[in-house]
Amino acid sequence: MDHLDRFAQAARTRIEAGYYRVRSRKRPERGPRSFVRAIRIRNAEGNAIIAELKPASPTAGDLLGDRKIEQLARLYRAGGAVGLSVLTEPEHFRGSLENLRAAA
Template sequence: MTTILERIVTVRRRRVAEAQEKVPLEFLWDRCGRGRRGEAPRDRLAAWPASRRAVIAEVKRRSPSKGDLRPELDPAALGRAYAEAGAFAISVLTEPDFFGGSLEDLRAVREAVEIPVLRKDFVVDPYQV
């Protein structure tokens, strides 16, 4: 019997292989500028008062154990609400098959807020980075 984690990893590997067929890694490297550095990352943690708790809020549509949590959620609106409530950062689940997330959810939150946004997924191949 396979565990849920083993099933997720199997599906992620299949999806990565499909993505690589559609968009080769070489194309992504070229699009990213092969090592070109953009704007320096902001050191938000250094600027955060030590006495204040840093909450990382999460955007998540569903989970394998709990089922649908918020299938119709608006990621940008939720991200803005978290930021306005004082979240330090926002974690966005992007795994589509078991958690209902997407890279579009990540983009929507990134465009909606100024605080750091983290991609939460099952990374099984350097291609995903």
């Protein structure tokens, strides 16, 4: 079994255990956003960047250092990212659903 097979099996186990079931929470008050529209606009101006928030990597270890997800999300948005990819996988990438909330 290779890395991808192990990651996939672990993900299936987490899904079956209910890890990704989220109770309804009130979203921050913001106007409606369109991801597709943001990409089209940014592509017309140059490049549309989707920034990744990944706390750790199985091969590189810790990637955050002393930075916080909220801080990086703000910096990425200020830098022009049209979207954020937030890893929520806890075992191999130290992600969490709380990171997703923090980046919103």
